[in-house]
Amino acid sequence: MQTSKVQIVENILSANDRIAEENQKALNSLGVTCMNIMASPGAGKTSVILKTIQHLAPKFRIAVIEGDTAPVTIDADKVSELDVPVTQINTAGNCHLDAMMVQKGIQHLDLQGIDLLIIENVGNLVCPASFRLGEHFNVVIASIPEGDDKPYKYPGIYQGIDALILNKSDLLPYIDFNQKYFRMGIQALNPGIPTFLLSCKTGEGFDSWIEWLSDRFAEK
Amino acid sequence: MQTSKVQIVENILSANDRIAEENQKALNSLGVTCMNIMASPGAGKTSVILKTIQHLAPKFRIAVIEGDTAPVTIDADKVSELDVPVTQINTAGNCHLDAMMVQKGIQHLDLQGIDLLIIENVGNLVCPASFRLGEHFNVVIASIPEGDDKPYKYPGIYQGIDALILNKSDLLPYIDFNQKYFRMGIQALNPGIPTFLLSCKTGEGFDSWIEWLSDRFAEK
Numbered sequence: 232m233q234t235s236k237v238q239i240v241e242n243i244l245s246a247n248d249r250i251a252e253e254n255q256k257a258l259n260s261l262g263v264t265c266m267n268i269m270a271s272p273g274a275g276k277t278s279v280i281l282k283t284i285q286h287l288a289p290k291f292r293i294a295v296i297e298g299d300t301a302p303v304t305i306d307a308d309k310v311s312e313l314d315v316p317v318t319q320i321n322t323a324g325n326c327h328l329d330a331m332m333v334q335k336g337i338q339h340l341d342l343q344g345i346d347l348l349i350i351e352n353v354g355n356l357v358c359p360a361s362f363r364l365g366e367h368f369n370v371v372i373a374s375i376p377e378g379d380d381k382p383y384k385y386p387g388i389y390q391g392i393d394a395l396i397l398n399k400s401d402l403l404p405y406i407d408f409n410q411k412y413f414r415m416g417i418q419a420l421n422p423g424i425p426t427f428l429l430s431c432k433t434g435e436g437f438d439s440w441i442e443w444l445s446d447r448f449a450e451k
Numbered sequence: 452m453q454t455s456k457v458q459i460v461e462n463i464l465s466a467n468d469r470i471a472e473e474n475q476k477a478l479n480s481l482g483v484t485c486m487n488i489m490a491s492p493g494a495g496k497t498s499v500i501l502k503t504i505q506h507l508a509p510k511f512r513i514a515v516i517e518g519d520t521a522p523v524t525i526d527a528d529k530v531s532e533l534d535v536p537v538t539q540i541n542t543a544g545n546c547h548l549d550a551m552m553v554q555k556g557i558q559h560l561d562l563q564g565i566d567l568l569i570i571e572n573v574g575n576l577v578c579p580a581s582f583r584l585g586e587h588f589n590v591v592i593a594s595i596p597e598g599d600d601k602p603y604k605y606p607g608i609y610q611g612i613d614a615l616i617l618n619k620s621d622l623l624p625y626i627d628f629n630q631k632y633f634r635m636g637i638q639a640l641n642p643g644i645p646t647f648l649l650s651c652k653t654g655e656g657f658d659s660w661i662e663w664l665s666d667r668f669a670e671k
Contacts, residue, residue: 249563252473267631271492271493271574271597272490272491272576272597272601272604272605273491273594273596273597273598273601299604300577300604300605300607301603301605301607303603303604303605305603305604306604324577324607325577326575326577326578332553348540353570353577354491354604354605355546355575355576355577355578356574356575357520357544357545357546357573357575357578358546358577365497372598374493375593376493376596376597376619376622377491377493380525381492381493383521383525384520384521384523384524384525384526384574385519385520385521385574386518386520386521387521387544392632399596401625402596402622402625402626405621405622405625406622407594411623442624450625
């Protein structure tokens with residue numbers, strides 16, 4: 232009997248969802264809230280994470296799982312410099328994190344007393360959207376230089392997420408970016424989604440983002 | 452008997468390569484040279500394609516296949532305005548083009564008298580690298596705002612390509628981008644690769660890029 236490609240894909244996704252549920256139960260039992268961050272390569276995931284940690288610590292204790300397609304520790308090293316527990320997952324060329332990889336990441340981290348676990352997914356606007364990891368909420372980071380048409384061209388990633396960051400606002404003076412057109416695209420896919428215009432360079436917009444993010448802990 | 456995931460993936464890739472060969476034979480019989488362009492979302496694939504067409508036409512006749520994850524025709528419309536034959540492939544959420552999709556694209560285009568067929572792949576720095584389409588050469592577009600660490604973090608896409616464009620040079624004054632570090636990463640992955648620092652906004656660097664590209668026709 233030949234197994235079809237579609238059936239294999241369905242089996243993989245349902246196995247993934249089962250492990251994602253296990254991950255979430257494990258995190259719940261430790262009182263850890265988990266945020267999955269997705270974005271294009273170079274949208275500024277690591278920069279937003281670093282600045283977010285600087286705002287939240289020492290009031291909140293944070294841990295980070297870094298997803299990378301290669302065994303380089305550039306991002307993990309930067310996070311580690313902030314004295315935050317971090318583990319790196321090398322997907323060995325794979326285009327997204329899955330729940331099994333995150334399960335191993337969780338096992339490698341000492342999460343006792345941690346309030347927020349941040350997962351930095353692989354830089355990709357397509358594949359990560361299909362794989363739940365056990366996170367409590369999902370955030371996508373868009374960036375000004377990527378262009379205002381991304382919601383129209385990569386709609387899948389913006390659906391079902393809980394907040395959107397629009398990063399690199401400091402570049403607005405130098406780039407033709409129609410914020411109205413961008414937000415119209417986002418609203419059509421995800422009406423009412425909280426959206427934060429930020430700059431990691433100038434710090435603009437971080438107060439509202441940190442307020443929204445902190446509220447996610449209070450809710451738990 | 453259960454078919455393993457690995458075996459299915461191998462079967463898909465080898466079927467893909469067979470069709471990619473057929474595509475290349477079909478293009479050769481028509482005297483068409485084919486370039487596959489890969490990049491992150493928002494690196495400027497469409498802008499580079501539009502400006503390249505403006506430089507090459509009317510001396511050369513060009514056709515374009517646009518790969519998109521959604522049925523929006525934003526990019527295809529822009530190309531079409533330049534009076535260039537264009538067909539759009541909607542991958543329906545899939546993260547890359549494959550040879551079968553391109554085969555259908557080729558069948559939809561009238562390629563008689565066409566010198567260069569440009570394929571704009573889906574915006575993704577991971578998956579497109581694994582799928583040959585029938586192209587004669589591959590170009591990756593990196594961009595200044597993506598950051599200088601991309602060759603280290605997404606090495607797979609830079610290997611085995613024929614040229615690299617570093618786009619959005621007009622943003623260099625506003626972004627910390629270490630060109631030496633970037634080029635060192637590229638050279639380690641792909642020694643001696645022709646690299647073109649461009650700006651679609653100012654036109655900087657297009658002359659050398661167009662010269663290199665035109666030579667690809669002369670070679671045929």
